[in-house]
Amino acid sequence: MRALFAGLVVAASLAFADIAPPEKAPPEPAPAPAVVEPAPAPAPAPQHPMGIEKAVGSGVIQGGWEYVYACYALAVIGVLGYGASLFVRRPKEQAS
Amino acid sequence: MPASIPLLLLLALAVMVVVHVVVPKTRPILWKVSAALGLVMLGLLMYLGMFYAPPEAFMSNVGRILYVHVPYIWMAFIAFLMNVGCAFAYLMKKSWVTDALAESSAEVGVLFGAVGVAMGSIWARPTWGVWWDWDPRLISTTVMLLSYVGYLALRSFTEDPERRATWSAAVGILSGVSLPITYYSVRWWNSLHQVQSSTASVDKTMGSVLLWGLVTLLCFLFPFIVKRYEIARARQTAAMELPPLEAPRPEAA
Amino acid sequence: MTPKISLLTAAWLVLKKDWQIEWRTRARLTALIFFSGATLLLFSFAMGPDVTSLRAHAHGYLWLGLLFASVLSLGESFRIESENQALTGLVLTPVEPRAIFIGKVLGNASMLFALSLVLLPITIGLYDVDLTRVPHLLLLVLFLGTLGISAPGTVYSAISANARARDVMLPLLLFPVLVPLLLAAASATKLTFQPDPQDQLGSWLKLLIAFDLIYLSVGFLVFPKIAEED
Numbered sequence: 001m002r003a004l005f006a007g008l009v010v011a012a013s014l015a016f017a018d019i020a021p022p023e024k025a026p027p028e029p030a031p032a033p034a035v036v037e038p039a040p041a042p043a044p045a046p047q048h049p050m051g052i053e054k055a056v057g058s059g060v061i062q063g064g065w066e067y068v069y070a071c072y073a074l075a076v077i078g079v080l081g082y083g084a085s086l087f088v089r090r091p092k093e094q095a096s
Numbered sequence: 097m098p099a100s101i102p103l104l105l106l107l108a109l110a111v112m113v114v115v116h117v118v119v120p121k122t123r124p125i126l127w128k129v130s131a132a133l134g135l136v137m138l139g140l141l142m143y144l145g146m147f148y149a150p151p152e153a154f155m156s157n158v159g160r161i162l163y164v165h166v167p168y169i170w171m172a173f174i175a176f177l178m179n180v181g182c183a184f185a186y187l188m189k190k191s192w193v194t195d196a197l198a199e200s201s202a203e204v205g206v207l208f209g210a211v212g213v214a215m216g217s218i219w220a221r222p223t224w225g226v227w228w229d230w231d232p233r234l235i236s237t238t239v240m241l242l243s244y245v246g247y248l249a250l251r252s253f254t255e256d257p258e259r260r261a262t263w264s265a266a267v268g269i270l271s272g273v274s275l276p277i278t279y280y281s282v283r284w285w286n287s288l289h290q291v292q293s294s295t296a297s298v299d300k301t302m303g304s305v306l307l308w309g310l311v312t313l314l315c316f317l318f319p320f321i322v323k324r325y326e327i328a329r330a331r332q333t334a335a336m337e338l339p340p341l342e343a344p345r346p347e348a349a
Numbered sequence: 350m351t352p353k354i355s356l357l358t359a360a361w362l363v364l365k366k367d368w369q370i371e372w373r374t375r376a377r378l379t380a381l382i383f384f385s386g387a388t389l390l391l392f393s394f395a396m397g398p399d400v401t402s403l404r405a406h407a408h409g410y411l412w413l414g415l416l417f418a419s420v421l422s423l424g425e426s427f428r429i430e431s432e433n434q435a436l437t438g439l440v441l442t443p444v445e446p447r448a449i450f451i452g453k454v455l456g457n458a459s460m461l462f463a464l465s466l467v468l469l470p471i472t473i474g475l476y477d478v479d480l481t482r483v484p485h486l487l488l489l490v491l492f493l494g495t496l497g498i499s500a501p502g503t504v505y506s507a508i509s510a511n512a513r514a515r516d517v518m519l520p521l522l523l524f525p526v527l528v529p530l531l532l533a534a535a536s537a538t539k540l541t542f543q544p545d546p547q548d549q550l551g552s553w554l555k556l557l558i559a560f561d562l563i564y565l566s567v568g569f570l571v572f573p574k575i576a577e578e579d
């Protein structure tokens with residue numbers, strides 16, 4: 001318990017130390033959007049080789065297989081995992 | 097694949113459940129048969145759902161999540177319905193059997209519900225663009241899950257078996273009652289979720305694959321509840337030398 | 350057979366007993382007022398000093414404050430009974446357990462309703478809301494809402510008063526059930542604070558009434574079974 005409190009005090013003092021104004025300015029987080037700007041995605045080309053219907057998109061979600069895999073994996077894990085947990089908790093064999 | 101194949105399997109499963117209840121001698125075997133059938137069907141469901149079924153009209157391949165998501169949620173509903181039924185039966189007439197069944201169905205329901213909601217969340221990401229949305233069905237399913245987590249917590253925090261049985265039956269009934277109210281109250285908000293998928297509302301092949309998924313998980317639901325019930329019964333017996341339930345007590349009126 | 354008194358008389362006696370206990374010390378209501386007042390104050394700190402957004406969400410803060418306070422209040426209402434086995438004594442008296450339920454629900458509801466009346470001026474002060482638009486409907490919403498918290502809350506607090514970890518158990522059991530009530534009560538309160546262009550207040554009120562009736566009747570049926578176990 002005492003050690004816990006000591007740890008809390010240390011943590012709290014560290015947190016307060018952080019509040020003191022930093023000596024130098026923190027590194028600018030700003031440039032991130034600027035990097036994106038020079039390379040605009042060339043996707044919506046006006047003349048699409050496959051014709052305008054394909055270029056516009058049909059409103060159908062493309063790809064997304066990773067979500068499907070995740071769900072099917074979850075389906076198997078859910079069933080097998082619970083089966084395993086039931087096996088672990090199985091009641092001990094009784095003489096009767 | 098015609099829908100008759102999963103329907104036949106469903107019929108076989110129903111026969112198994114009935115035989116299990118009626119003929120006690122078959123109990124050590126039938127749950128194994130059901131689980132084995134479930135494992136085979138689960139393997140086939142992987143193929144049927146991911147490759148055999150046609151892609152969905154708007155969600156394309158992402159729509160294939162339907163075949164596991166909907167069955168999981170349905171299993172949770174079946175289990176919770178069973179829990180409410182057992183809770184009601186317990187309050188009508190005290191019995192350790194309905195108490196153990198209620199415990200078993202609540203836990204199995206929480207499992208299926210939690211996995212189903214997780215799948216729904218994964219599905220929502222590519223279709224709605226968010227992991228979570230304030231959709232009535234989403235919220236009410238989650239609230240239902242939470243109330244049954246509370247139910248299980250109450251069970252694990254109460255030692256006296258008879259108290260636990262009565263209390264949890266009361267909680268089970270109140271939680272069951274809250275379900276439709278939650279659903280209808282949340283529905284006043286604008287709904288994003290698509291209309292319920294049932295076998296009638298989708299393409300024939302998709303319908304039979306969905307039915308296949310439902311039967312697959314039913315094949316697991318049955319042995320899960322049976323085995324969890326046995327654990328609950330063993331705990332009851334271990335906790336005490338089962339005293340008579342209607343112990344003579346001073347009449348309260 | 351001992352001479353039986355009617356259900357309502359018995360309920361009234363239980364209610365009067367709770368009021369008397371409360372009136373002697375006035376400890377519970379005082380504590381609740383300070384607790385929920387502090388909660389409301391903390392909400393405004395957590396959300397920032399923007400008066401417009403505070404006013405826009407005042408209904409939610411008010412109901413969350415009431416909800417948190419209700420957990421304290423409900424827990425206390427059966428704690429006083431479980432000390433010295435008072436509830437057992439109450440069950441053994443020739444009083445129907447259902448009368449105890451009704452009395453307890455009304456006791457809890459009146460406590461919470463009184464609390465909500467005290468909280469109203471605090472919401473004016475903190476969030477600058479306008480209570481004068483439809484004050485009678487606002488009172489009706491507060492009454493139905495606090496009654497709706499108390500009906501399932503009384504059942505659950507009777508259970509959790511004797512359970513292990515009862516302080517965790519009560520909110521864990523109660524909050525999921527209260528989701529529809531919170532939705533309806535907060536939405537209805539919002540429509541009394543702000544204009545109601547689509548005239549939706551009536552339907553939320555209906556939902557509140559339905560919630561109250563359903564949980565009063567379910568609790569009425571279930572409570573005797575619980576009281577037997579206490």
